[in-house]
Amino acid sequence: MLPPPWLVRGARSLWHWQWLQLMGGLGPADDQGNYRRPPAAFGEAIAVPGDAAEPGAHVLIVGRSCPWAHRAWLVWGLRALAGPIELVVVEPDPQAGRWRFAEPFEGCGTLAELYGRCGAPPGARATVPLLYSRHRQEVVVGESARLIELLNRWPSTRSLDLDPPDQRQATAAWRERLQHTVNDGVYRCGFARTQAAYDAAEAALFASLEAAEAQLGEGGAPWLSGPLPSLADVQLFPTLIRLELVYAPLFGVSRRPLWQLPALWAWRSRFHGLPGVADSCWPEAWRRDYFGALFPLHPSGIVPAGPPLATLVGSFPPVPGDAGSQPDSSG
Ligand SMILES: N[C@@H](CCC(=O)N[C@@H](CS)C(=O)NCC(=O)O)C(=O)O
Incomplete structure (x- = not known):
């Protein structure tokens, strides 16, 4: 037997209210309901570091499913940067809603710990992709649009310019x-x-x-x-x-x-x-x-x-x- 209409209406509005709360956890929206992606921590454009060609000095941290990380992974692959830049793939932890390292990385189990250690403001989202400097123990850049520009200028044995003049x-x-x-x-x-x-x-x-x-x-x-x-x-x-x-x-x-x-x-x-x-x-x-x-x-x-x-x-x-x-x- 179908439940009475007042119960269906009540359950629907309760569920819709709960859904809006849950959506708030995925990301902010403006008052028209448009999704607004929060800005990345470590989003500033920077120059190619002096130790860029040194093998293992830098680490590119990505997650498989993330499309923003994927663009950085693509430039890393297309320009054959595996020599100078190590690739570390983090795994999602769906229960906790965060990225974790398969093996402890610089003593950190989660990406959020690494962000904290590198001076991210409290409450900042710990996102991939991220370029990390092992020598300076700091994030080089954490915003994918700037990161792909940087990786395109990184010294490489494959002379592919992805910003042709x-x-x-x-x-x-x-x-x-x-x-x-x-x-x-x-x-x-x-x-x-x-x-x-x-x-x-x-x-x-x-x-x-x-x-x-x-x-x-x-x-x-x-x-x-x-x-x-x-x-x-x-x-x-x-x-x-x-x-x-x-x-x-x-x-x-x-x-x-x-x-x-x-x-x-x-x-x-x-x-x-x-x-x-x-x-x-x-x-x-x-x-x-x-x-x-x-x-x-x-x-x-x-x-x-x-x-x-x-x-x-x-x-x-x-x-x-x-x-x-x-x-x-x-x-
Ligand atoms: N603006 C950032 C966005 C990166 C981003 O949102 N990454 C997601 C995965 S697709 C993430 O790591 N989210 C984790 C979180 O928000 O806690 C960029 O382009 O680098």
């Missing part, structure tokens, strides 16, 4: 647009508190994806800002590679599946094929972390099955027996 203006314009409407845009959809907030973020997201599609479409350059890959491509990839796996089902960004944007589909496959990119992709960890940890959006914690990554980065449509239809085992 002839494309600099276009790269900067794309990066600025992507940061707000796409990279943060998917979060602004998923973490919206009201329909209007969601609608605005969703429209801006797809307007940018359609602009990228037009840019890369017929006769366009292979990369977002021109003939060479740039930091703009680096910024777009972590969001687009998570689209079908996480963001469409969890954040509600499914108006246009990527197969309806064929130039972007081809671009994603092309980027995934660059040396150093595939090793940074962990689809099982992405799904486990997002669906398992974002309780207010997915209280059951059940991790749904998703398409194998290989079917998202091959040619379209996937050909049976082709590498593109093999199950992905990297995650």
Whole structure:
């Protein structure tokens, strides 16, 4: 028998109130219900340190599921920086809602301890990515947009410049647009508190994806800002590679599946094929972390099955027996 309408109404408004409280734990919103990402601690731009080329002097701390960490991981991989910069992958602790080290790092068990030790203001979020100096025992930079610029200038044996001079203006314009409407845009959809907030973020997201599609479409350059890959491509990839796996089902960004944007589909496959990119992709960890940890959006914690990554980065449509239809085992 159905419960009486007054009970359904009461339970719904109580649950909605509780949901708003829980969403407050994920991040702040303005009074219109738009998600507002808090600023990072250690967010200042800095110069390449004098001991940059010294093996093991610096450590890049990342988490597999985090798209902001993924962009730093990509530059580290694309520019072959494993010699001078050690990569440390932290694990999520969904119960405590924080990152922890698999092995104690500089005497710290959690990222929050390391932040505290490095002088982060009390209450600052302990976020990845983070570049740490072992010699100075301090954070070099903890904000991904500045960090990828720094890693692009880091001395490397692979002379790849991801800010090619002839494309600099276009790269900067794309990066600025992507940061707000796409990279943060998917979060602004998923973490919206009201329909209007969601609608605005969703429209801006797809307007940018359609602009990228037009840019890369017929006769366009292979990369977002021109003939060479740039930091703009680096910024777009972590969001687009998570689209079908996480963001469409969890954040509600499914108006246009990527197969309806064929130039972007081809671009994603092309980027995934660059040396150093595939090793940074962990689809099982992405799904486990997002669906398992974002309780207010997915209280059951059940991790749904998703398409194998290989079917998202091959040619379209996937050909049976082709590498593109093999199950992905990297995650
Ligand atoms: N603005 C930061 C955002 C980084 C960020 O929000 N990272 C998330 C993971 S996707 C995190 O570490 N969150 C932990 C927390 O908020 O406690 C950047 O771009 O570096």
